[in-house]
Amino acid sequence: MKATVNKSTCIGCELCPSVCPEVFAMGDDGLAYTIVDEIPTDAQATAQESADSCPVDAIAIQ
Incomplete structure (x- = not known):
C-alpha cells in the first residue's frame, strides 16, 4: 500500500502525522x-x- 498527499489540497492541520507518524510528516x-x-x-x-x-x-x- 502507498499513501500520497495532495499538496494543493492539504491545509497543514497536522492531523495525519499526529495519527500516523510512521508514514506522514x-x-x-x-x-x-x-x-x-x-x-x-x-x-x-x-x-x-x-x-x-x-x-x-x-x-x-x-
Whole structure:
C-alpha cells in the first residue's frame, strides 16, 4: 500500500502525522508529506485512519 498527499489540497492541520507518524510528516512549507514509499504493515490501519480523518480529503491510500 502507498499513501500520497495532495499538496494543493492539504491545509497543514497536522492531523495525519499526529495519527500516523510512521508514514506522514510536516514539511518546511507547513504541508504534510509521506516519509515512506510503502506503508509498513503495522501502520496500515493508522495510515487509513489519517486518510479517513483528513478534513479536506488530501490523503489517498492505494
